[in-house]
Amino acid sequence: MRSNGIAAAPLSPDDRGLHYGDGLFETLAVRNGQPCLWRYHLERLLLGCRRLAIPPPAAAWLRREAAQEIGDNAVTGVLKILYTRGPAQRGYAPPANPQPTCLLRYTPAPPPAEQAIHVRTCRTPIGISPALAGLKHLNRLEQVLARSEWSDPNIAEGIMCDPEGQVIEGTASNLLLWHGTTLTTPDLSRSGVAGVVRRLLLEQAAAEGIEIAICSISRRALQQADGLLLSNALIGLRQVASLDGRPLTAPFPYPELQQRVTARTFTPESA
């Protein structure tokens, strides 16, 4: 754990991250002691700082902090970066001169197992919040409630719909659906997190001339999908084996796209 450049520093109880969720986070895969998709994570973090008007970290400083936190012996694990507007007096108004808090924690962990991914749909709706949509911010209580709906260790993820019944994302992953050879992914302009692997997938698909429609997806369209992929920085792009107990056995029509995205997800980027 590093906090503002110091190992194991305590957190101020006045931090606005605690009081309001006034901040952002990134969760990075680490391979060979190096963070993966560093540039994508950094760009999302900086975009979030712009949208929330939090002074951004210096990119080179943050990269050095990440290396410090990962250390020399690390091989495979997870790096979490948490970045808040820092401590302040009571009240929602941001301080005139915020001193952001940057926490980094590296956790050694094996790569994700290759077992079949079983998924369920959640009852907890994900809110419609255009002001925050797309950002990986610290207001994640809906995800906590959705993830509380199951404890079966065989269920890897839960899918959340907004109050109007539109499919948005998993509690910690983005979705790609297919019906025949038609690929769709939920529009995230009103809700959800614009994941780094989702971005990578959209860019890679465009480069290969494969169309992915970004659109509203009803719960019914999800139920009728031939198949479903989940993506995030820790699992890459993975096919779902069953949804609410219904087996999804159709093969993904673009297996090379999936392989390239997953390989790229776990390619370490040295500084």
Added chain:
Amino acid sequence: MRSNGIAAAPLSPDDRGLHYGDGLFETLAVRNGQPCLWRYHLERLLLGCRRLAIPPPAAAWLRREAAQEIGDNAVTGVLKILYTRGPAQRGYAPPANPQPTCLLRYTPAPPPAEQAIHVRTCRTPIGISPALAGLKHLNRLEQVLARSEWSDPNIAEGIMCDPEGQVIEGTASNLLLWHGTTLTTPDLSRSGVAGVVRRLLLEQAAAEGIEIAICSISRRALQQADGLLLSNALIGLRQVASLDGRPLTAPFPYPELQQRVTARTFTPESA
């Protein structure tokens, strides 16, 4: 500052309050060294714990902690109670045996000035989140963004509408509108915080036979209102002098109701 019964204890950087906003808070007025509306604040906190499945604090313990934090010399001020699911490992899934964090901070402060309250409407929408509606939870980033829209010290509050244009609340207060003698307050079943003074107002009005409709209120209905009251635990129930520069000069048709609610808001409750 007290943290889990200890003065000035540091906060764990693994606290789920920080990582996910996984918790609740209460902001209480203190008069004559005693918290006001203690029972209403406590009941809302306990309801929030039930809805979020966080083990609740023991009421008598929390009351003693509040007295400890306020101390002997305090006269007038603000007590903030922050209550989270406590520290845990990475991941949204709540721990099987959460150890909640309870922070209390007393800040001496004069009673609010009696000056005219000028209000504006905010551009930042407040999200539609049925899972969290009514709770005073720690996911408050939309309020931070809304409160960032102005720095003019003469503007006391900003009013937030949901993405469909329905009026919900102020960044830190509830609303009561009147058109003639018809009183309305926004429905909070999809968004917003069910304030303790709002509850007191609804109960007091019912006891006096005065009807307040809890309903959807459009931005247009707000603009056409004869007048507007704001309520929270620190200001009581206060009339707004202007909205977006438009003077609101009509007197509130039930001044005794307003006086009784405000008087009750600031009546200390001894343990």
